[in-house]
Amino acid sequence: MKKIVIIGGGFAGAHIARRLQNIYHVTLIDTKDYFEFTPGILRTIVSPKHMKKIQVLHTHYLHTTKLLRGEVTEFTAQDVFVGKKKIPYDYLFVCSGSRYNTPIKEKNVVLPNRADSLRKAHHQLESAKEVLIVGGGIVGVELAAEIIDFYPQKHLTLVHSKACLMERCDSQIQNYVENYFEKKGVTILYNQRLETKLGKFLLSSGEEVKTDLCFFCIGISPNTELFRKHFSSCLNERKQVIVDETLQLKGYPHIFVVGDLNDVAEEKTAQGAEKQAEIAVHNVLALEQKQKLESYHTFPKVMVISLGRFRAVLTYKQFVLTGFLPALMKWFVEWKTMMRYR
Numbered sequence: 001m002k003k004i005v006i007i008g009g010g011f012a013g014a015h016i017a018r019r020l021q022n023i024y025h026v027t028l029i030d031t032k033d034y035f036e037f038t039p040g041i042l043r044t045i046v047s048p049k050h051m052k053k054i055q056v057l058h059t060h061y062l063h064t065t066k067l068l069r070g071e072v073t074e075f076t077a078q079d080v081f082v083g084k085k086k087i088p089y090d091y092l093f094v095c096s097g098s099r100y101n102t103p104i105k106e107k108n109v110v111l112p113n114r115a116d117s118l119r120k121a122h123h124q125l126e127s128a129k130e131v132l133i134v135g136g137g138i139v140g141v142e143l144a145a146e147i148i149d150f151y152p153q154k155h156l157t158l159v160h161s162k163a164c165l166m167e168r169c170d171s172q173i174q175n176y177v178e179n180y181f182e183k184k185g186v187t188i189l190y191n192q193r194l195e196t197k198l199g200k201f202l203l204s205s206g207e208e209v210k211t212d213l214c215f216f217c218i219g220i221s222p223n224t225e226l227f228r229k230h231f232s233s234c235l236n237e238r239k240q241v242i243v244d245e246t247l248q249l250k251g252y253p254h255i256f257v258v259g260d261l262n263d264v265a266e267e268k269t270a271q272g273a274e275k276q277a278e279i280a281v282h283n284v285l286a287l288e289q290k291q292k293l294e295s296y297h298t299f300p301k302v303m304v305i306s307l308g309r310f311r312a313v314l315t316y317k318q319f320v321l322t323g324f325l326p327a328l329m330k331w332f333v334e335w336k337t338m339m340r341y342r
């Protein structure tokens, strides 16, 4: 039986493991032992018990997959290395995703990568009076809205390097979100970058921002350190992995690179990662049956940007819907996705 190794148990890796586990000998290697619904993690900063609703152990839905917890540090065209362990493969799927990164190492700086890091910061948030969010993209906006919805008495400052929030979104959405924050008393500082000097948070204007707790929602980078040793020529200048339309690593038809870490030019989303995973599964089966491979094409996606518990903005192509209904839909998507894994 062919040996399949999957690196990363997020949206892409978990999907591939579920689809292939009854056909091949599948090993899933992940730094954590559970699947997490990332779009729901921001709620855990205000409601730590929400974590239970968005995490499920890999053992619950992968009954025939061999599970290995650990970090892959390197791989070759034949083997994957986890510490001193060498795992041979016939086909490899690299699905290690991406993460927020910052060179700033202050104690009161939080990166919204995992529910666990947000949950740990919950007590700090409870006692904080001044909260700073760096980055006015979708994640920065959703996080600011979660905090101000639960803690309307806190003073929240949002620093963004551009002239408007979520600059890739329609102006109707930007206006709706900016009005929402204005009503909630959130201070938004546009066209400013933030750096720290001697523990102080400084804007590009030179002004200091006093804060008890700071969230960094900028600087997302692909988890491609494992390519450095043997496949550094496969990375572009943004450290993304260069793939063919079929999601194969250039020059290595038996290696697929799927999800946030590849160079497919699209907004990186959970939906995109799952769709790519499905194409990669199709292609490995096609290779085995000597059939034609399928190409991945980007597609218009429904986006729901939540603004706390009871409000959201849904957008699809030119269509925009605001208010309670999209908030309800986001909750439904979370519930439906988690039901697939339970």
Ligand SMILES: Cc1cc2nc3c(=O)[nH]c(=O)nc-3n(C[C@H](O)[C@H](O)[C@H](O)COP(=O)(O)OP(=O)(O)OC[C@H]3O[C@@H](n4cnc5c(N)ncnc54)[C@H](O)[C@@H]3O)c2cc1C
Binding pocket: 007, 008, 009, 010, 011, 012, 013, 029, 030, 031, 032, 038, 039, 040, 041, 042, 070, 071, 072, 073, 095, 096, 097, 098, 112, 113, 139, 223, 226, 258, 259, 260, 261, 268, 269, 270, 271, 272, 273, 304
């Ligand atoms: C706060 C936040 C909110 C978001 N909201 C939305 C949303 O509302 N809608 C939407 O569609 N998308 C949203 N996204 C984006 C979405 O979560 C990602 O696009 C999606 O998770 C990508 O899936 P993936 O499988 O490529 O990577 P991931 O889901 O990140 O999975 C990567 C996995 O690989 C593991 N891993 C990493 N390196 C290694 C290694 N060296 N060895 C072993 N394992 C490794 C990680 O632990 C992780 O389990 C959000 C992202 C964030 C951070």
